[in-house]
Amino acid sequence: MRDEQLLSFSSLLQKQTFFLAAELNPALLPLDWLLGTWESDEPGEGCFPSINPFRYTETLHFSHVGQPIINFMFLVCQYITAARFNAYHAESKKPLHRECGFIRLQPGTNRVAFIIAQNSGLVEVEEGELTGQQLNLQTHALARISFAKEPHVQQISRVFQLRPDGRLEQTVSMATDNQPLMQHLHITYRRSS
Secondary structure (H helix, E strand, O other), X not given: OXXXXXXXXXXXXXXXXXXXXXXXXHHHHHHHHHOEEEEEOXXXXXXXXXXXXXXXXXXXXXXXXXXXXXXXXXXXXXXXOOOOEOOOOOOOOOOOEEEEEEEEEOOOOOEEEEEEEEOOOEEEEEEEEEEOOEEEEEEEEEEEOOOOOOOOEEEEEEEEEEOOOOOEEEEXXXXXXXXXXXXXXXXXXXXXX
């Protein structure tokens, strides 16, 4: 049985190698500037009336497997002011936040959908438009686990922009049950691969 499991795992790795080498689907050409791994080059700033201001680092990974969909994963980590960037929370040594999902471009248009699942129990569908190398997204639908922490997120607005200096910038605004839509996060990244 163990040999069969190893053989199966080996087959899976071979298939993964195929996916990594897959040609970019032509439908994704307008979004190819997002592909790769991006790391914050300096701490991002986070604030909201119900929490203390904070600084954080983040790694974004945008990939594809040849389908007309971009896969992504975000890993958010706390920044420790008295030390260097730290990939883990100060006390628990665990990442602060993760998001993963997919980006779809409606064929023949500049309409984009961002489908996101967060480890906090929030699931989002954001939709918007791609204009050049800027992606503007707003909440289309939200769902959450029944025991989600309050106040509940009611709306998210997100902007990705590739700047002339080659850095990627992201600004996220958020509204909750008791706060109107306002900027929550701002960060810039450099491409690391």
